[in-house]
Amino acid sequence: MYKTETYLAQLGNRSETATGTVNPPVYFSTAFRHEGIGQSTGFDYTRTGNPTRQLLERSIADLEKGDQGYACSSGMAAISTILALFKSGDAWIVSEDLYGGTYRLLEQGFKKWGLQCDYVNTCCLEDIEKAITPHTKAIFIETPTNPLMQQTDISAVAALAKRYGLLLIVDNTFYTPLIQQPILLGADIVIHSATKYLGGHNDVLAGLIVASGAELCDALAFHHNGTGAVLSPFDSWLLMRGMKTLALRMERHEKNAKILVDYLSEHDCVTDVLYPGRGGMISFRIIEEAAVNPFLQSLSLISFAESLGGVESFITYPATQTHADIPLEVRTANGVCNRLLRFSVGIEDSDDLIGDLQQAFAHVKREALR
Amino acid sequence: MTPALQKPLNLGADVVLHSATKFLSGHSDVVAGLAVVKDPELAARLGSLQNSFGAVLGVQDAWLVMRGLKTLSVRMEHSQKGAEKIAAYLKEQPLVKNVYYPGLADHPQHAIQKGQSLGAGAVLSFELESEEIFRSFVNTVKLPVFAVSLGAVESILSYPAKMSHAAMPADERVKRGITNSLLRLSVGLENPDDIIKDFDAALVNIAKGKQLLQNE
Structure with a gap:
């Protein structure tokens, strides 16, 4: 296989021989x-298989070095599809620092059907091992975590999962296969909210699953078709359209993020900057809770919005947006406090981004921190 | 049936479901599902689940379904007329063992259908005399698309035993009357006379073959 950049640029070319289209056709037929x-x-x-969707599914499987891909109508639909593999009485071990939507799906959705979730700090291998019970069937991790950017050693957890016969599921949304390929490190399943970096343009909602191993792939194919939360042909095409520039975008996201980490670390309105070293996601804590709203309101280039991974820079307030469904005490204990902001650094010029932050901090100092 | 013909919420149902892939969008170009409730509390609970499970419809697909909806009532009217005509035709054919269409006066639930809906819809099933006749029929008809699905502008002929109901064990399937010589026809927007002509050519051909065999 070619290098990832080459694969991405050529995505969909040579997929159709009747006319020789370079850009793959969208097969709308149901x-x-x-x-x-x-x-x-x-x-x-088309729910069972669609040529446009199949092209996307093949591509993500190749990129993640797995055996088969499954395109779903959202990241949550991807997790719902995986959850169908389990039965009442089974248990998962889950990163305690976790996207709020995943937490809500597990707690408000699958818990009532008898799926138990044990939330641990998955950065600590011992904590994971301690949480394993005879009911445990899978470990679900985000790395880096959303929003605290904690890293879990995928290979080490994979070895542990193997020893206990557990499935390892990794949410690779933040890093994408360009930075991290969890299946090569021993994971069984990789999921993506493809709405984020893979799509990259804030114009399509999508989720992807990649699995390794024939038996697991067949079981997932069964539930993917049976549940029917599949991605439409047009959205599959739009996602592939975005993926063609993933390598270029990610390079710029990361370059900008590193510059902004340096800037934020030096700023006296900022107490902590959380950055895992790669990718385009940063979290930081502003000096006082009272400064949060004035800061967000004075941003003029960066958008105050929920989501991440797009070409446009976004700042999100996890406390009321992405993590609003996690109980306050759980959230605060995990470090998602009311001073925390999550920054999805876009591909704009970094000087312009610094300029926007600078004027917003100046406003905060004038108005809120007197 | 679609809300053009039947409104279950008005008849006391709590939840109405649609495969909107079918008549609602009607063009064989979008997969979609819809749920409708009228109780606000149930609505809020479904809304929350819809968000957390995330199996939502894409925006382009939502638009495509609405584009199809605009012609629902005219499509339904035409297709239903066609279905009535084709059902009546099939009823008269000696090689056709059974015709299942709630719009036929001798259908066991014909009265219920008349009481609760404005029409009998555009889908009918019919059983041919034998599996052998069924096979030559399927191989001879030219106009309807032999495929899964239903509710489209194109007439679709499906084979429930091997398509929509393939996941059901054979004995369960036959117990429910879904035999190996049953066909489901979803009537599209063609002129129904063309479909009847197509079916008639196939049936006449089969009858001739049968006659030849008997004469030998």
Whole structure:
């Protein structure tokens, strides 16, 4: 296989031979004609398989070095599809620092069907091992975590998972396969909110699953088709359109993020900067809770919005946005306090981003911190 | 049936579901599902689940479904008329063992259908005399698309035993009357006479073959 950048740029080319399109066609058809009884082109009904979606699924499987990909209508739909593999009485070990939507799905959705979740600091291998019970069937980690940017040693957790016969599921949304390929490190399943870096333009909602191993792949294919939370052909195409520039975007996201980490670390309105060393996501704590709203309101270039990974810079307030569904005491104990802001650094010029932060901090100092 | 013909919430149902892939969008170009409730508390609970499970419809697909909805009532009217005509035709054919269409006066639930809906819809099933006849019929008809799905501008002929109900064990399937010679027809927007002509050519051809065999 070519290098990732080459693979991304060529995504979808040579996929169609009838006319030689460079950009892959979008197959909207929901049904596919059968020439006779028992005859099929390999496509029957689009929920089960669609040529446009299949191209995306093949691509993400190749990029993540897995065996099979599954495109879903959102990142949450991807996790819901994986959850269908489990049964009442099973338990998961989950990163305690976690996207609030995943927490909500597990606690408000699957808990009532008898799935138990034990939240631990997955950075600590001993804590994970201590939490394993005979009911434990899987370990679900984010690394780096959202929003505290904590890193988990995937290989070490994979070895542990293997020893206990557990599935290791890694949310690779923040790093993408350009920076990290969890399956190569021993993970069984990788998921993405492809709405973020993979799509990259804040214009498509999508989730991706990549799995390794024939039996697991077949089971996931069954639930992907059975549950039906599949990605539409147009959104599959839009996602691939975004993925073609992933390498360029990620390079700039990371370059900008490093410059902004240096800037924020020096600023007297900022008490902590959390950055895992790679990628475009930064979290930081502002000096006082009272400064949060004036700061967000005075941003003129950076958008105060929920989501991440797009070309435009976003600042998110986890306490009321992404992590609002995590109980206050749980959230605060984990470090997602009311002074924490999450910064998805875009691909704008870094001087312009610094300029915007500078004027917002100046406003805060004038108005809120007197 | 779609809300053009039947409104279950008005009849006391709590939740109405649609595969909007079918008649609502109607063009074989979008996969979508819809749920409708009228109780505000149930609505809030479903809203929260819809968000947390995340199996939501993409915006382009939402638009595409609405684009299809604009022609729902005219499509439904045309297709239903066609279905009535084709059902009546099939009923008269000696090689057709059974016709299942709630719009036929002798359908066991015909009265219920008349009481609760404005029409019998555009889907019917029919059983051919034998699996052998079924096979030559499927191989001879030219107009309807032989495929899964239903509710489109194109007439679609499906084979439930091997398509929509393939996941059901054979004995369960036959117990429910879904035999190996049953076909489901979703009537599209073609002129129904063209479909009847197509079916008739196939059935006449089969009858001729049968006659030849008997004469030998």
